[in-house]
Amino acid sequence: MKRRRQELLLTLPSLAWLVVFFAIPAVLILAIAFRPGDLRGGVGEGWTLETVKALGNPIYLPVMWRTFWLSAATTLSCLALALPMCWHMARVTPRWRHFLLLLIVLPFLTNFLIRVFAWKSLLHPEGLVKQALVWLHLASEDTLLLNNAGAVLLVLIYTQLPFAILPLYAAAEKFDFTLLDAARDLGATGWQAFRKVFVPGIRQGIVAAAVIVLVSSLGQYVIPQIVGGTGDEMIGNKIAQRAFSDRNLPLASALSGALLLIVLIPTLRIAWRSRKEGRD
Amino acid sequence: MKFLIPLLLFTVSAFGAETLHVYTWADYVSPDVITKFERANDCKVVIDTFDSNETMYAKLKAGATGYDLIFPTSYMIQLMEQEGLLLDLDSARLSNLKFIDPDILTKVHDRTMKRSVPYTLGYAVIAYRKDKVKDPQPTWAMFDRADLSQRITLFDDMRETIGAALKFLGHSINTRDDAQLAAAKEVLLRWKKNAAKFDNEGYKAGLDSGEFRLVHGYSGDLFQVTQQNDKVGILIPREGVTASCDEMVIPKSSPQPALAHALINFLLDPKVAAENMEWMGYLCPNTEALKLVGKDFLENPAVTIPAEIKAKSEVIQDLGPDIAKYTKVWDAVKSE
Amino acid sequence: MKRSSIPLLITLAVVVFLHAPLVVLIVNSFNASRFGGTWEGFTWTWYEKLWQAGDVWDSVVVTLKVAIGATLASMLLGTLAALALHRFRSRLQSVHHTLVMMPLALPDILMGMSLLALFVALGVQTGMLTIWIAHTTFCTSYVAMVVLGRLQDFDFTLLDAARDLGANRSQAARKVLIPLLAPGILAGGLLAFTLSIDDYVITFFVSGPGTTTLPLRVASMMKTSRNLPVINALSTLMISLTFIAAALSFRLQRRSS
Numbered sequence: 001m002k003r004r005r006q007e008l009l010l011t012l013p014s015l016a017w018l019v020v021f022f023a024i025p026a027v028l029i030l031a032i033a034f035r036p037g038d039l040r041g042g043v044g045e046g047w048t049l050e051t052v053k054a055l056g057n058p059i060y061l062p063v064m065w066r067t068f069w070l071s072a073a074t075t076l077s078c079l080a081l082a083l084p085m086c087w088h089m090a091r092v093t094p095r096w097r098h099f100l101l102l103l104i105v106l107p108f109l110t111n112f113l114i115r116v117f118a119w120k121s122l123l124h125p126e127g128l129v130k131q132a133l134v135w136l137h138l139a140s141e142d143t144l145l146l147n148n149a150g151a152v153l154l155v156l157i158y159t160q161l162p163f164a165i166l167p168l169y170a171a172a173e174k175f176d177f178t179l180l181d182a183a184r185d186l187g188a189t190g191w192q193a194f195r196k197v198f199v200p201g202i203r204q205g206i207v208a209a210a211v212i213v214l215v216s217s218l219g220q221y222v223i224p225q226i227v228g229g230t231g232d233e234m235i236g237n238k239i240a241q242r243a244f245s246d247r248n249l250p251l252a253s254a255l256s257g258a259l260l261l262i263v264l265i266p267t268l269r270i271a272w273r274s275r276k277e278g279r280d
Numbered sequence: 281m282k283f284l285i286p287l288l289l290f291t292v293s294a295f296g297a298e299t300l301h302v303y304t305w306a307d308y309v310s311p312d313v314i315t316k317f318e319r320a321n322d323c324k325v326v327i328d329t330f331d332s333n334e335t336m337y338a339k340l341k342a343g344a345t346g347y348d349l350i351f352p353t354s355y356m357i358q359l360m361e362q363e364g365l366l367l368d369l370d371s372a373r374l375s376n377l378k379f380i381d382p383d384i385l386t387k388v389h390d391r392t393m394k395r396s397v398p399y400t401l402g403y404a405v406i407a408y409r410k411d412k413v414k415d416p417q418p419t420w421a422m423f424d425r426a427d428l429s430q431r432i433t434l435f436d437d438m439r440e441t442i443g444a445a446l447k448f449l450g451h452s453i454n455t456r457d458d459a460q461l462a463a464a465k466e467v468l469l470r471w472k473k474n475a476a477k478f479d480n481e482g483y484k485a486g487l488d489s490g491e492f493r494l495v496h497g498y499s500g501d502l503f504q505v506t507q508q509n510d511k512v513g514i515l516i517p518r519e520g521v522t523a524s525c526d527e528m529v530i531p532k533s534s535p536q537p538a539l540a541h542a543l544i545n546f547l548l549d550p551k552v553a554a555e556n557m558e559w560m561g562y563l564c565p566n567t568e569a570l571k572l573v574g575k576d577f578l579e580n581p582a583v584t585i586p587a588e589i590k591a592k593s594e595v596i597q598d599l600g601p602d603i604a605k606y607t608k609v610w611d612a613v614k615s616e
Numbered sequence: 617m618k619r620s621s622i623p624l625l626i627t628l629a630v631v632v633f634l635h636a637p638l639v640v641l642i643v644n645s646f647n648a649s650r651f652g653g654t655w656e657g658f659t660w661t662w663y664e665k666l667w668q669a670g671d672v673w674d675s676v677v678v679t680l681k682v683a684i685g686a687t688l689a690s691m692l693l694g695t696l697a698a699l700a701l702h703r704f705r706s707r708l709q710s711v712h713h714t715l716v717m718m719p720l721a722l723p724d725i726l727m728g729m730s731l732l733a734l735f736v737a738l739g740v741q742t743g744m745l746t747i748w749i750a751h752t753t754f755c756t757s758y759v760a761m762v763v764l765g766r767l768q769d770f771d772f773t774l775l776d777a778a779r780d781l782g783a784n785r786s787q788a789a790r791k792v793l794i795p796l797l798a799p800g801i802l803a804g805g806l807l808a809f810t811l812s813i814d815d816y817v818i819t820f821f822v823s824g825p826g827t828t829t830l831p832l833r834v835a836s837m838m839k840t841s842r843n844l845p846v847i848n849a850l851s852t853l854m855i856s857l858t859f860i861a862a863a864l865s866f867r868l869q870r871r872s873s
Contacts, residue, residue: 219723346825
């Protein structure tokens with residue numbers, strides 16, 4: 001019994017905190033989704049399915065589709081960039097490795113909004129990047145680098161890259177690189193070794209990185225708001241609009257609940273998988 | 281560590297004095313005016329800003345009870361009153377109420393100033409870059425200009441933007457007619473193709489920097505931009521504009537009602553109001569203060585709009601349950 | 617065997633990509649132009665204005681207060697959670713594990729909304745307390761994750777050795793476990809601190825009167841055209857401070873190894 005008591009003592013503080021400030025609020029959100037909204041901006045009395053039915057409104061489809069493809073594109077791009085980076089970092093000397101890690105993390109330590117805003121400056125119609133592209137004949141005077149889906153994707157990739165690199169790097173560090181030498185001895189080219197030995201070897205890291213980036217992108221709304229145009233709203237923008245502009249808390253909750261369920265599926269799978277593998 | 285000492289002194293001094301919490305729009309009161317008030321009353325004024333009435337209201341309903349003075353737009357006040365959020369004002373402490381222009385009282389919800397006092401009168405208008413826009417015309421039809429495509433912004437505000445389309449079509453901005461709203465929706469979908477984004481605050485910086493060439497903006501904010509950048513001009517659409525009156529209210533939960541009254545009265549003082557007006561660019565409906573401001577301030581079209589356009593202008597009103605019609609139009613415009 | 621130089625090139629390109637906006641910020645903090653689209657001459661104006669901007673420094677104070685509070689609380693809760701998760705394998709721990717890991721995956725907007733709903737339901741006034749609670753909640757998960765990673769590499773036979781040498785359980789914990797875990801706990805704390813000072817979305821939902829943190833202040837300043845480059849000046853200062861701190865810790869690490 002002493003062991004059980006020890007377990008409870010260690011577990012209770014964080015468990016209690018998270019139940020009160022995480023689990024219960026999540027349930028509350030789902031609950032509010034089943035109440036009617038009232039015009040005064042609060043939550044109405046009684047229970048109803050109307051709010052949830054309102055999710056069936058066709059206007060949400062383009063937004064959900066856009067959210068999904070932007071998040072997927074961000075995830076794939078981040079993985080495509082992070083994999084070769086981690087390959088390189090894991091093979092250089094520890095001094096270089098730490099230096100590179102520092103370089104990657106440093107921008108991360110600056111205020112998020114400011115970094116996004118700096119992109120507005122970089123992509124400005126009269127800014128350096130645009131002028132350089134025009135000079136290189138890659139763009140015309142009228143091309144707009146800002147306020148469109150491309151800008152949103154670029155800034156999404158920019159902000160999510162560190163989240164992809166770090167878990168991949170952690171996995172790459174533990175990878176046994178002698179396996180690659182063995183593959184080469186057996187006649188594989190560098191690229192084949194990369195694809196058939198390295199990538200499967202750090203599979204857990206890749207999955208973790210993919211889930212983190214995907215989930216994080218799905219809920220974004222600040223980036224589309226700042227660098228996006230009129231047709232680039234994501235589901236996060238809709239939730240914010242419902243919660244604040246439209247004074248419709250139940251509908252905001254219903255949307256949040258839908259997003260929560262979408263996000264939960266890959267997350268729980270990862271959590272259970274890693275717990276299982278940790279146990280073995 | 282040079283800044284630590286003044287920082288410490290700053291925070292320590294704040295402990296001794298009383299603090300007044302103000303919740304208002306960005307750039308909406310002159311910092312010099314605030315400093316004068318702080319000195320005269322030995323207090324500290326902390327200003328939090330919101331960028332939409334709805335956000336402010338949501339925050340209040342969610343339990344933000346520490347505010348002493350709030351600056352909502354007139355149509356919001358009806359709602360806040362019904363919710364019992366507002367304190368009855370003590371007119372004995374507001375000797376400067378007499379300077380309020382009686383004409384503005386006909387436009388606002390609370391005509392006797394029982395719970396709200398008018399602060400500014402502003403209009404939603406258009407501004408443009410003189411060096412980038414050829415042949416500017418004072419009409420809402422400017423949003424249809426294909427040569428300005430992707431360099432235009434519209435308000436990210438349901439009532440303001442639908443209102444502009446309604447005015448363009450010659451209807452009232454408070455209409456409940458479904459056919460008129462459907463026509464407005466079509467107009468907005470057309471304008472949306474030309475618009476770079478829907479924006480409520482960033483348009484000022486965007487116009488100033490040349491990112492945008494034509495913006496939908498508030499008269500006072502645009503006035504501020506013209507002060508700093510002479511390449512910016514203002515157009516008052518001849519079909520009429522939306523007028524809004526922002527007012528000062530004290531929430532029932534205010535911890536410092538006496539000090540809040542003092543600030544209201546201070547802002548109504550003609551000299552203070554004149555100085556504040558010229559900094560903000562918005563008109564304060566204060567008869568004495570208007571006599572003290574510079575002539576070129578008064579003649580700026582953003583401040584005093586031509587009488588015939590004023591006659592066609594309307595104030596946004598709360599529409600009760602019919603607001604759902606507008607929400608439907610707005611949702612459709614935003615997602616298609 | 618020829619090593620492809622593609623990974624190196626990609627790495628370099630990504631590093632440049634990650635740092636490009638920072639360079640823009642730093643350059644623009646000295647740029648006389650208000651927008652940074654074009655260079656209009658060198659100036660110290662924005663730094664002067666930063667010095668005078670009382671509301672910006674107020675928000676720095678608020679941000680630091682919340683961050684320090686949340687970091688300490690989450691270091692405690694996160695470490696305890698990691699210890700429990702590592703040592704025990706029961707049904708309770710499975711639930712515990714899920715609860716601890718989920719905030720990592722939840723989009724900020726959902727976390728913000730749900731906490732706001734909780735505070736509304738409980739009638740708690742939004743302010744410093746609610747921001748602190750919100751930050752501690754998401755930081756705990758990060759600390760737990762970092763410490764758990766450290767624990768997985770931890771050699772528990774060291775504790776057995778200490779006990780063989782006569783230490784009791786609490787002494788073994790204090791003198792062996794904690795010191796060896798300390799780098800992990802500190803790393804988690806540093807991560808928590810960074811996340812807290814940068815948080816915008818969640819703070820936006822749960823902040824109240826007079827609790828404008830730096831990110832909230834930056835957001836509202838971004839929308840007005842007057843003093844925008846002041847933010848560039850502030851960012852440059854922060855970047856420089858971070859760089860100096862990182863360089864120092866690098867030096868210290870080199871010395872100790």
